[in-house]
Amino acid sequence: MDKRAIFSGKALPYMLLLPQLAITIIFFYWPASQAVWQSFLLEDAFGLSREFVGFENYRTLFQQREYYDAMVNTAVFSSLVAFFSLSIALLLATQADKNIRGAHGFKTLLIWPYAVAPAVAGVLWIFMFHPSLGTLAGPMRVMGFDWNPLLDGGDALALVVMSATWKQVSYNFLFFLAGLQAIPRSVLEAAAIDGAGPLRRFWTITFPLLSPTTFFLVVVTIVYVFFETFGIIDAVTGGGPSGSTTTMVYKVYSDGRLGGDLGGSAAQSVVLMVIVIALTAIQFRYVERRVQY
Amino acid sequence: MSFMSRTGILASAGVAAMLAASPAAAQIEIQWWHAMTGANNEVVNKLAADFNAAQKDYKVVATYKGSYPDTMNAGIAAFRAGNAPHILQVFEVGTATMMGARGAIKPVAEMMKEAGEAFDPKAYLPAVSGYYSTAKGELLSFPFNSSSTVMWYNKDAFRKAGLDPENPPKTWPETFEAAKKLQANGHPNCGMATAWVTWVNIEQFSVWHNVPLATKANGIDGFDTELKINSPLHVKHLENLVEHQKTKVYDYAGRTNTGEGRFTSGECPIMITSSGFYGNVKANAKFDWANAPMPYYPDVPGAPQNSTLGGASLWVMGGKKADEYKGVAKFFAFLSDTDRQAKLHTDSGYLPITKAAYEKVKASGFYKENPYLETPIKELTNKEPTENSRGLRLGNLVQIRDIWAEEIESALAGKKSAKAALDAAVERGNQQLRQFERTVSR
Numbered sequence: 251m252d253k254r255a256i257f258s259g260k261a262l263p264y265m266l267l268l269p270q271l272a273i274t275i276i277f278f279y280w281p282a283s284q285a286v287w288q289s290f291l292l293e294d295a296f297g298l299s300r301e302f303v304g305f306e307n308y309r310t311l312f313q314q315r316e317y318y319d320a321m322v323n324t325a326v327f328s329s330l331v332a333f334f335s336l337s338i339a340l341l342l343a344t345q346a347d348k349n350i351r352g353a354h355g356f357k358t359l360l361i362w363p364y365a366v367a368p369a370v371a372g373v374l375w376i377f378m379f380h381p382s383l384g385t386l387a388g389p390m391r392v393m394g395f396d397w398n399p400l401l402d403g404g405d406a407l408a409l410v411v412m413s414a415t416w417k418q419v420s421y422n423f424l425f426f427l428a429g430l431q432a433i434p435r436s437v438l439e440a441a442a443i444d445g446a447g448p449l450r451r452f453w454t455i456t457f458p459l460l461s462p463t464t465f466f467l468v469v470v471t472i473v474y475v476f477f478e479t480f481g482i483i484d485a486v487t488g489g490g491p492s493g494s495t496t497t498m499v500y501k502v503y504s505d506g507r508l509g510g511d512l513g514g515s516a517a518q519s520v521v522l523m524v525i526v527i528a529l530t531a532i533q534f535r536y537v538e539r540r541v542q543y
Numbered sequence: 544m545s546f547m548s549r550t551g552i553l554a555s556a557g558v559a560a561m562l563a564a565s566p567a568a569a570q571i572e573i574q575w576w577h578a579m580t581g582a583n584n585e586v587v588n589k590l591a592a593d594f595n596a597a598q599k600d601y602k603v604v605a606t607y608k609g610s611y612p613d614t615m616n617a618g619i620a621a622f623r624a625g626n627a628p629h630i631l632q633v634f635e636v637g638t639a640t641m642m643g644a645r646g647a648i649k650p651v652a653e654m655m656k657e658a659g660e661a662f663d664p665k666a667y668l669p670a671v672s673g674y675y676s677t678a679k680g681e682l683l684s685f686p687f688n689s690s691s692t693v694m695w696y697n698k699d700a701f702r703k704a705g706l707d708p709e710n711p712p713k714t715w716p717e718t719f720e721a722a723k724k725l726q727a728n729g730h731p732n733c734g735m736a737t738a739w740v741t742w743v744n745i746e747q748f749s750v751w752h753n754v755p756l757a758t759k760a761n762g763i764d765g766f767d768t769e770l771k772i773n774s775p776l777h778v779k780h781l782e783n784l785v786e787h788q789k790t791k792v793y794d795y796a797g798r799t800n801t802g803e804g805r806f807t808s809g810e811c812p813i814m815i816t817s818s819g820f821y822g823n824v825k826a827n828a829k830f831d832w833a834n835a836p837m838p839y840y841p842d843v844p845g846a847p848q849n850s851t852l853g854g855a856s857l858w859v860m861g862g863k864k865a866d867e868y869k870g871v872a873k874f875f876a877f878l879s880d881t882d883r884q885a886k887l888h889t890d891s892g893y894l895p896i897t898k899a900a901y902e903k904v905k906a907s908g909f910y911k912e913n914p915y916l917e918t919p920i921k922e923l924t925n926k927e928p929t930e931n932s933r934g935l936r937l938g939n940l941v942q943i944r945d946i947w948a949e950e951i952e953s954a955l956a957g958k959k960s961a962k963a964a965l966d967a968a969v970e971r972g973n974q975q976l977r978q979f980e981r982t983v984s985r
Binding site for chain 1: 646981
């Protein structure tokens, strides 16, 4: 069962690895190292003047109260989106996995939102929930609910959480469904014969057997929330009101691209990089141990 | 066969010779990057086409590069990569950033002089050219599309609320009173609103009341400027907005112009925003409407002063060849032509940039039919500009505006007092100014 290929020299294996290595170096290590280098510089937007300032960008960053606010927002936002997108997807997947009429149609429809671009998803949700133009905001106001995401930070956060969740549910749904279909029916049937109800079967058999999928999706969703929800936030709230939906990645964008503060923005992306690396490492080191393959 | 191929070779050699000869006679291309959409995009394309048809030496190529910030960032990125366009349209917020980058730009006055084009800085409306000039009066960028802040109001709603539609409120207290009456008569969610919250309530507000927005003539006289927007007048105004937000006599409509739709939809009967809203109102408002100058506080001595600009100007990027600059100079002279300016103004609603064009349109009686287009000009030229009303020039203004908006939002949401919010706006804004000062003065 030894699957190792034996190469006579060292040149060929390295040559075979070269394309992959080149891609990794050009598209990951090189830009990442640029970001690290940039974070030690103070520069004007045009690059006419630059000065090496050491850790000054980091010091300034950690003196900003807004940066800690952005961290808190990111934590709240990512846990809410991860929780809702995973649990809703799991619920939908378990239902779609049953033998119901039109299951195929439901499955297809549930996958659609994933194909919608983040900015478009954001705009769709604005159309529904804009305080004065939204189709759903009017009825909400009639019911006596003072909905105003333009001024109320909680409302704004709810809106971006809903949009981001809606978009990620499809992806998670697909993987959960595949995971469910891989669970042997015989195990479930045996449990049913032993008298286990549907809920008990789910929690003692299905859920543990799904754990590799769940683990994978948790990692993917966290990365999604950290980096890819930025388009939605930009379209829906622009980080407002008063910074209550500014996540760390959105701040990188607004300081760097809109504000031209490349050094400060680079410092933020380095911090973000460290956090994501740490999170992923923790997940693989501790969470994965409890996952049953 | 051999004969055929020989003629073929000869023919292609001839073509090659023609190609090689053509560059001498070829037009010089001038790249123009802009951010105009919809009807304004047509205006830009038509200007380029007209210029190209009017002469043979130069060809202006207009390219749409996205929103204002996108266009500016595209220009900056292209400059860093060494292939900047000749002409870059930059919104007024980016003025100080462009000015700070002296090595990246070619001052318009200097370019016109070197190219030998007739150029008289006095021909331009001072309120317009002053915004884009140095403290010494040297014009740095070419004013293109300019607007000012005006108060748009719904005449039908005024009649319904028992207000005189021909006599709109002039002061802030009158405006709030009118908004209360309007709210009680069919506009429960919004008596009045302002778009571009910081531009209207901080920038134009300061200028219109002749109070400093920042020291050093609002930054025009030096980058070592400090914000002054927590003065008692600023605090009083924000307190009024906060108080009326509670009852929705005033309703917050966001940081940009996205809230403007609430006026055309009929939801908000008063909307204080750019005069550039004209085209949209004309096309979409299904009611009788008008505009008026922005309100002021009557107890402020000297108010109303004059207003300042919004919109964008054309920056000439540095490091290009002399004959290319000649072409750009010719194009700017073409744009300044009185007849062309007059037509541009009446077609698009942009402000005219030369005094002659304004006088011409005025003499034609156009404003009798369309008084709405004259309101912003009257505001801009209301009085001779002072230190506080010449314009503003703050570095990192894109970020500073966001900071101000954040603090105003905190106050309106009741999280902070108006005074605390504006104090924080000054403190955080000053940090941005100091950072900008460091990067430009080295």
